[in-house]
Amino acid sequence: AQKVTQAQTEISVVEKEDVTLDCVYETRDTTYYLFWYKQPPSGELVFLIRRNSFDEQNEISGRYSWNFQKSTSSFNFTITASQVVDSAVYFCALSGFSGSARQLTFGSGTQLTVLP
Amino acid sequence: GAGVSQTPSNKVTEKGKYVELRCDPISGHTALYWYRQSLGQGPEFLIYFQGTGAADDSGLPNDRFFAVRPEGSVSTLKIQRTERGDSAVYLCASSSTGPLYNEQFFGPGTRLTVL
Numbered sequence: 001a002q003k004v005t006q007a008q009t010e011i012s013v014v015e016k017e018d019v020t021l022d023c024v025y026e027t028r029d030t031t032y033y034l035f036w037y038k039q040p041p042s043g044e045l046v047f048l049i050r051r052n053s054f055d056e057q058n059e060i061s062g063r064y065s066w067n068f069q070k071s072t073s074s075f076n077f078t079i080t081a082s083q084v085v086d087s088a089v090y091f092c093a094l095s096g097f098s099g100s101a102r103q104l105t106f107g108s109g110t111q112l113t114v115l116p
Numbered sequence: 117g118a119g120v121s122q123t124p125s126n127k128v129t130e131k132g133k134y135v136e137l138r139c140d141p142i143s144g145h146t147a148l149y150w151y152r153q154s155l156g157q158g159p160e161f162l163i164y165f166q167g168t169g170a171a172d173d174s175g176l177p178n179d180r181f182f183a184v185r186p187e188g189s190v191s192t193l194k195i196q197r198t199e200r201g202d203s204a205v206y207l208c209a210s211s212s213t214g215p216l217y218n219e220q221f222f223g224p225g226t227r228l229t230v231l
Contacts, residue, residue, distance in 0.1 A: 043224060044222060044223075044224050044225075045159070045207070045222040047219055047220075047221075050217060050219070052217070091158050093158070102147070102164075102211070102220075103149060103161040103164050103172060103175070104149075106158030106160070107158050108156070108157055109157070109158050
């Protein structure tokens with residue numbers, strides 16, 4: 001069975017602070033995908049990033065960066081110089097690798113509030 | 117181009133009634149997924165279609181829930197004898213299929229309220 005844990009239910013920061021959202025996962029699969037999605041107040045899920053399990057290189061995209069550590073089963077997400085528009089619920093998710101196993105298992109989400 | 121659409125956007129029903137929720141995937145996408153998101157939780161997988169057939173329905177909570185995709189495009193999620201605990205946002209996602217990963221594109225969801 002697959003499981004994703006986001007221990008931080010809510011985080012509040014002041015604009016321009018850096019913030020890291022934690023994600024820990026469990027899976028018996030040797031190959032898998034990890035994801036982060038953003039859900040703004042409008043409700044629609046917005047895809048942010050996908051990593052496969054055999055690529056542990058960290059990734060940076062603008063103010064966003066992701067730290068994947070297979071040894072600790074973690075896939076953490078950092079927003080640098082946060083902005084008010086970053087306020088949303090962020091979900092970490094996991095899926096199998098083969099075509100028949102790509103349904104997503106989501107964590108319970110972290111509500112990020114960025115204050116002006 | 118058009119994304120995934122879901123109708124209705126909101127549905128209010130009474131306990132015990134039957135409801136149908138519709139999903140129009142992105143044209144040409146062969147894979148279709150239904151998820152359910154309860155308040156304060158992440159989406160939970162319900163069922164996955166590959167073409168017309170349900171490839172994995174292990175997430176359906178009980179036999180009151182059923183989904184079809186008769187022509188391999190539009191899908192309908194059907195809930196019989198609704199209960200208050202069925203209240204949630206029902207999300208649909210679609211993707212193309214292939215050996216490499218194909219991103220799931222999510223629709224806006226249908227908010228179901230069972231009174």
